[in-house]
Amino acid sequence: MSTAFDVAIVGAGMAGASLAAEVAPHARVLLLEAEDHPGYHSTGRSAAFWSETYGGPGIQPLTTASREFLANPPEHVSDRSFLSHRGCLHIADASGEVALDRLLADFDGSDVVLEPRDRAELEAALPQVRPGWDRGVYEPSCADIDVAGLHAAYLRVARRAGAELVTDARVERAERAAGQWRLETRAGTFAAAVLVDAAGAWADEVAALAGERPLGIQPYRRTLLQVEVDPPAPGDLPLVVDAAERFYFKPEAGGRLWLSPHDETACDPCDCAPEELDVARAIAGLELATDWRVVRVERRWAGLRSFAPDRLPVYGFSDSGRGFFWCAGQGGFGIQTAPAAARLAAGLLLGRADMSAPDIEPSRYRPDRFAS
Ligand SMILES: Cc1cc2nc3c(=O)[nH]c(=O)nc-3n(C[C@H](O)[C@H](O)[C@H](O)COP(=O)(O)OP(=O)(O)OC[C@H]3O[C@@H](n4cnc5c(N)ncnc54)[C@H](O)[C@@H]3O)c2cc1C
Structure with a gap:
């Protein structure tokens, strides 16, 4: 030994x-x-x-409490920030209204900044947004992590x-x-x-x-795709998340999107892979909320998110x-x-x-x- x-x-x-x-x-x-x-x-x-x-x-x-370390890591850890700014836009159609209100209520009185958005503001931030998505909440402090x-x-x-x-x-x-x-x-x-x-x-x-x-502790599968869309997605888009949890997406280099169907399928611990149905749901979610056309699924992967009860x-x-x-x-x-x-x-x-x-x-x- x-x-x-x-x-x-x-x-x-x-x-x-x-x-x-x-x-x-x-x-x-x-x-x-x-x-x-x-x-x-x-x-x-x-x-x-x-x-x-x-x-x-x-x-x-x-x-x-993790933000300062990620944004300005101690010298012995890194000389570069692990964060790059990207806001998050929570959007709602009729089925997401209640969840959007819950989000605002959950953080009411906290230091977390949440800014309500109306239809005109949604269109300005996300020109591809389809009719019926009339409310949003913008969370400006969000970021991509390296x-x-x-x-x-x-x-x-x-x-x-x-x-x-x-x-x-x-x-x-x-x-x-x-x-x-x-x-x-x-x-x-x-x-x-x-x-x-x-x-x-x-x-x-x-x-x-x-x-x-x-x-x-239960693992749940979550799927992500990298898709080419028409027209190409601008790189400065926020992460866009459906308040009713049917999809989220964020821009990736070259006008692409990272897109998830927000799936949560209980499974045993394993080296998991995406299911076709979840890939189709992700694309359907994007098309429900926006006018983007998915030209090609370039990559797909899935991983496990494991929660205590x-x-x-x-x-x-x-x-x-x-x-x-x-x-x-x-x-x-x-x-x-x-x-x-x-x-x-x-x-x-x-x-x-x-x-x-x-x-x-x-x-x-x-x-x-x-x-x-
Ligand atoms: C699709 C997806 C999107 C996500 N998005 C985000 C996000 O945007 N932001 C965020 O903060 N989090 C996100 N998460 C969650 C985040 O990835 C996890 O919470 C985090 O990676 C968990 O880290 P971990 O070390 O616990 O697990 P893991 O990275 O899975 O590490 C556990 C390790 O234990 C090893 N292991 C298991 N059994 C043994 C054994 N018997 N002996 C030795 N080694 C063993 C495994 O091989 C594995 O490498 C996401 C997760 C998924 C799947």
Whole structure:
């Protein structure tokens, strides 16, 4: 068996990589990744967007607290911002009116800026908008995220601080004895005092193989397409999202769009692929709201968004007393919340309350909220 670590993190996607970067300056960290390159699953398949309203008021404090790090990263992380400004336009036809009102109500009195838009303003922002889409809400603070850059930066910072990354190392057995976890992988056997479950869609599976109680973390498939449209889409379009959740799209280089049917199909953890029906729904959604004609589907992919039963992420030690720490359930917001979530989780793991942002309430994310 190789040397013992203080902390073994299972999963080197955004959750595991960001946590490793925060913990490595304070402890000996091992990062175990099943695939031959980290980021192969959800992290490499996202829509790469930062929106304060996304995920609702329970997620917003983590998103807001992540903004400064993403916009102006510390010197040792990057000399470039991970964000580029792109507003978000929530649009509604008759079936989205209620959802649009709920959005405004949810963030009423908060610091999140939401600006109502009438039909004329929608037409100015989105000339292709079809009749019947009469109301919108503009969220100006949103941005595109350089996901690959952020993930690579976290891995680099973690390694510089001494963390060891082992790929092709799916944890197949995890046993606890004499205050240590013994972890068996294809790449060897490792020992660590604390086991962190940052396994994304596989979080419940990893818990079960470690003899811990799964929390009901459920993966859902989400589809994205890159489409060529006629006429070409202007690059300065906002991200446009249907308040009734039938589609969203944002511009991509060369007049293309990234387009999603906003699908959410429960499935087992896997290397998922798009279904034809979801591809067709995405195109139907775009054509419902705009006059754009889809000329060609250039790329299509799907990934898993994994949620706990209450749709909030899970950060903290399980109540088993066996050194099992949850860092899971990042749903559709695991990139935009990564900086604040990693600081919060690192603080809980290391017993350092000073690490988390002051306006984040850790108790709402504790695993024991699901105690039976
Ligand atoms: C289509 C789509 C669009 C999205 N858009 C956005 C967006 O715009 N903004 C945003 O913030 N978020 C978005 N998300 C969500 C975001 O991608 C996820 O929340 C985030 O990537 C989760 O990171 P993770 O590290 O938990 O999961 P993953 O990236 O899946 O990493 C988990 C890792 O654990 C590894 N693993 C599993 N089991 C084991 C094991 N036994 N041993 C070792 N390793 C193991 C896996 O191989 C995997 O690499 C989107 C997701 C999808 C699918």
